[in-house]
Amino acid sequence: YGKYDNSTILAKTNRVNIGLGENVNVTTYAISQNYPNPFNPTTTIRYAIPQDGLVTLKVYDILGREVKTLVNEYKTKGRYEVTFDANNLASGLYIYEIKSGDYKASKKMTLVK
Known part of the structure; x- marks a missing residue:
């Protein structure tokens, strides 16, 4: 995703909540901008899938290193949201x-502590 400084970010997120919303009229894939953004320490990411299938949703630092897998499972057609807790991230x-x-x-989000 780009070249920046060589700092290392090690973190463990404490909580990920996943909820199913209405699945009516979902005809295209979509991912929304997280809110709030900037955030501290939690933010919500919404997405929609028009057909059943495997969904992965991952968070990366600016150096492209994976810091958290939020979703990695089979989902049915519908709208979903995930709460990402970045309490232990820089x-x-x-x-x-x-x-x-x-x-x-993919989309960008900013954590401000």
Whole structure:
């Protein structure tokens, strides 16, 4: 995702909550900008999938290192949201990426402590 300083971020997130929303009228893949953004220490990420399948949603630091897997499971068609707790991470820019079927998308989020 880019070249920056060589600092290392080691972290363990404490909590990930996943909830199912309405699955009516989901016809395309989508991932929303997290909110709030910037955030401290938690933020919510919403996504939608138009068909059943394996979904992965991961968070990376700015150096491209994976810091947390938020979702890695089979999901049915619908809308979902994930609460990401970054309490043990350093302030900075992070990227979250979703993959499902042939769909792949990523967005940036900023943790400010």
